[in-house]
Amino acid sequence: MRILVDAGNTSTKWQLRHGGDVVDGGQGDLRDLRAWVSALGGVRDSVVAVSCVRDDAYALELNEVFESVNPDQLHFAVSSAAFAGVRNAYEEPYRLGVDRWLALLAIKARGEESAVIIDVGTACTIDVMDDGQHLGGYIFPGMALARDALVSNTDKIRFSKHPDPSISPGTDTAGCVLSGVWLTLLATCQHVIDRFPDSKVYLTGGSAKELGALGVGGERVDGLVFDGLDFWLNGA
Known part of the structure; x- marks a missing residue:
């Protein structure tokens, strides 16, 4: 067990x-x-x-x-310079977030050597791997963090509890904020995907479903950190 x-x-x-x-x-x-x-x-x-x-x-x-x-x-678990053919891009490997490292290992465990891994949570992270070599990544605010940052100094904007994700122009200030944030996430992710057209795309995290619905193509996967831990244990 x-x-x-x-x-x-x-x-x-x-x-x-x-x-x-x-x-x-x-x-x-x-x-x-x-x-x-x-x-x-x-x-x-x-x-x-x-x-x-x-x-x-x-x-x-x-x-x-x-x-x-x-x-x-x-x-x-700790991030390392290399594991099972996956090589860390960081000069100081231990500084790579262990969750990101384990996601890379999970993809390797699936038999994939080249991938773009998009994790859309509180923060959005994107990591790129080519032939087992981690090329590095990107970190930027996720949906809620970006939204809250835009309205943190005003109490005049009210959001619906569960608005549908949209990149259409907003017709009130709250709608403009939400559409702007979703558009930013979509455009950023799509730009990275376009830069690495030969890599398989994986979407994970709490907002992966919404981002996929907006047009980010890729395979939705859950539990990459768990899968990475399981794989890591085999060689720990």
């Missing part, structure tokens, strides 16, 4: 895998994770792998959660 944990900037997710299959999982805060771990029962000897982009204090709390499971088989 393997317990895989993806501690992102805004949420923590976890999976229990057996033989590569997901048999359980969840999402929430540390309290939820502790409750889930406490209920594991017969799988307390599982190998644990963690991807954490939060600060050291949060990583320490995660460590404490899993000390009761199998402290000798607790692994925190």
